[in-house]
Amino acid sequence: MTPYYLTAPIYYVNAKPHLGHAYTTIVADTMTRFARLSGLDAMFITGTDEHGDKIVQAAAKAGRTPRELADEVSAAFRALWPELEAEPARFVRTSGPEHRAVVRAFLQKVHAAGDIYFGEYGGNYCYGCERFYTEKELENGLCPQHQVKPEYISEKNYFFRMSAYQDRLKRHILDNPGFISPERYRNEALSMLEGGVLDDLCISRPKTRLEWGIELPFDPDYVCYVWFDALLAYFTALGGPDSAEFERFWPESEHLVAKDILKPHAVFWPTMLMSAGLPLYRRLHVHGYWLSRAAKMSKSIGNVVPPLETARSLGLDAFRYFLLREMHFGSDADFSEEALTARYNADLANDLGNLFSRVLSMAARWCGGKVPAPEADTEAETDLKILASDSLADYQRFFADARFSDALEALWNLVRALNKYVDASAPWALAAAGDMERVNTVLYTLLECMRKTALHLRPVMPGKSALMLAQLGVPGGASGGAQTDSAQTSSSAGTRAGPPVGTLLGEVENFGLLPVGAPLAPASNLFPRVETDRSAAAKAKAGTRKD
Numbered sequence: 001m002t003p004y005y006l007t008a009p010i011y012y013v014n015a016k017p018h019l020g021h022a023y024t025t026i027v028a029d030t031m032t033r034f035a036r037l038s039g040l041d042a043m044f045i046t047g048t049d050e051h052g053d054k055i056v057q058a059a060a061k062a063g064r065t066p067r068e069l070a071d072e073v074s075a076a077f078r079a080l081w082p083e084l085e086a087e088p089a090r091f092v093r094t095s096g097p098e099h100r101a102v103v104r105a106f107l108q109k110v111h112a113a114g115d116i117y118f119g120e121y122g123g124n125y126c127y128g129c130e131r132f133y134t135e136k137e138l139e140n141g142l143c144p145q146h147q148v149k150p151e152y153i154s155e156k157n158y159f160f161r162m163s164a165y166q167d168r169l170k171r172h173i174l175d176n177p178g179f180i181s182p183e184r185y186r187n188e189a190l191s192m193l194e195g196g197v198l199d200d201l202c203i204s205r206p207k208t209r210l211e212w213g214i215e216l217p218f219d220p221d222y223v224c225y226v227w228f229d230a231l232l233a234y235f236t237a238l239g240g241p242d243s244a245e246f247e248r249f250w251p252e253s254e255h256l257v258a259k260d261i262l263k264p265h266a267v268f269w270p271t272m273l274m275s276a277g278l279p280l281y282r283r284l285h286v287h288g289y290w291l292s293r294a295a296k297m298s299k300s301i302g303n304v305v306p307p308l309e310t311a312r313s314l315g316l317d318a319f320r321y322f323l324l325r326e327m328h329f330g331s332d333a334d335f336s337e338e339a340l341t342a343r344y345n346a347d348l349a350n351d352l353g354n355l356f357s358r359v360l361s362m363a364a365r366w367c368g369g370k371v372p373a374p375e376a377d378t379e380a381e382t383d384l385k386i387l388a389s390d391s392l393a394d395y396q397r398f399f400a401d402a403r404f405s406d407a408l409e410a411l412w413n414l415v416r417a418l419n420k421y422v423d424a425s426a427p428w429a430l431a432a433a434g435d436m437e438r439v440n441t442v443l444y445t446l447l448e449c450m451r452k453t454a455l456h457l458r459p460v461m462p463g464k465s466a467l468m469l470a471q472l473g474v475p476g477g478a479s480g481g482a483q484t485d486s487a488q489t490s491s492s493a494g495t496r497a498g499p500p501v502g503t504l505l506g507e508v509e510n511f512g513l514l515p516v517g518a519p520l521a522p523a524s525n526l527f528p529r530v531e532t533d534r535s536a537a538a539k540a541k542a543g544t545r546k547d
């Protein structure tokens with residue numbers, strides 16, 4: 001099986017997880033499940049980024065040691081992922097011994113390549129970002145991320161000769177159009193490499209100023225600068241660059257981040273890899289921010305969306321669906337409970353839930369609750385199948401390109417067409433007229449298209465997808481397929497059995513995989529409609545009128 005390795009960021013432990021962290025990790029999980037359904041040996045990883053000033057300061061504020069704070073917050077991140085049905089294959093902690101060894105070995109390599117030198121540097125330092133800013137990068141003299149005035153710091157430090165790789169990196173980005181996407185971030189990365197010489201990168205902090213970090217292998221008076229530490233987590237998760245797993249997965253590696261950490265991933269990391277003589281990652285996917293009340297979520301504004309409570313309000317799968325459908329990957333999106341409820345009612349309760357409910361109750365009534373055998377197609381079925389295979393092909397194409405919202409929109413073209421087909425073919429009228437051959441054909445066509453829809457939704461809504469497949473009598477629908485998914489996550493390369501037949505995407509034009517005679521659920525209530533303030537008010541009004 002072709003390997004696929006995706007990384008979500010490793011998150012800082014100075015604050016608890018919020019919706020933004022949940023989003024990236026859920027997207028990573030969704031992409032991994034999609035890759036698996038496409039037949040790849042896929043895994044994703046995440047973890048926590050635990051060293052640096054930011055953590056020391058947060059710990060001091062909380063009256064704790066950095067180690068205590070890191071243990072506590074790291075555990076909170078780790079515990080959140082299964083609650084969101086996100087299944088990272090590895091969870092890396094940068095304060096662990098394996099990671100320390102990987103970072104030190106990497107530093108040695110770059111040092112041996114002659115790309116590390118000792119020098120004095122003075123500059124505007126933002127503690128929040130843990131980096132120096134050039135005058136040009138500041139906005140009105142303030143850090144663009146934190147809107148605070150950076151502090152001027154001058155000290156002796158070690159530097160990575162990043163400038164030496166500027167042209168090579170630029171050429172790589174130009175020669176490989178898919179290296180950074182969407183396009184706007186590729187352009188942003190290219191513009192970072194335009195106009196003058198790229199600054200070299202300060203990679204150390206003197207221990208007199210910071211102790212909570214990994215000691216440089218060539219100078220014990222210094223610890224490693226956070227990005228030279230953090231980015232290496234992507235190696236640690238694979239057992240370091242000398243492991244067999246690294247050899248297998250690294251050439252297929254893809255990173256997923258938000259725009260805030262574009263520069264470290266698009267510029268620092270590839271140049272570091274070039275210096276160490278290692279292959280570059282294959283792709284970098286960059287998304288925008290979730291805003292809350294039109295502002296970036298922050299503790300001080302008080303607009304932080306807690307991921308778990310929100311996820312539970314309408315069910316986890318609905319939450320995952322909403323996140324993927326609402327945000328156009330690459331652009332910012334606004335989160336609100338109202339938008340979540342509106343999508344839930346429109347797309348899930350009305351379109352998808354209603355389809356399952358009406359088709360399964362008709363099959364219970366006229367087909368004895370079993371998948372009926374279809375007769376010859378009429379033009380209506382032929383047209384519907386063309387629409388279905390087009391929608392599913394679009395879905396797969398968009399999904400592979402991280403255009404999740406467009407993918408789901410394409411799938412909903414099918415869901416809506418299926419509801420229209422129910423209305424137009426009116427199986428109740430066919431049954432009343434005794435035309436059971438047509439009833440069976442119409443219901444088989446619907447059930448088979450519903451099976452395909454459910455299967456395609458598996459990466460986004462793993463729980464509901466399994467339930468839908470079980471309701472359709474797909475062998476192993478509820479448990480077998482789900483087991484396949486989770487068994488594969490604990491990823492030991494090459495030892496897995498392939499997924500059961502009919503559980504792979506890609507068979508968009510084959511409309512006969514649902515086994516005739518399979519038992520169907522007698523009823524379905526996948527997404528019960530929820531009352532909103534507006535719908536409750538409308539009902540009350542209608543009630544008054546009737547009275």
Ligand code: MSP
Pocket residue numbers: 008009010011012013019020021023024049230231232233256257258259260261288289290291296297
């Ligand atoms: N520790 C570094 C990453 C090192 S990766 C080698 C870091 N950590 S972080 O905790 O600040 O996480 C940043 C990431 O969290 C973003 O890139 C994004 O994936 C996610 N998000 C945090 N806030 C977000 C939003 N408001 N919206 C969307 N995603 C956001 O940077």
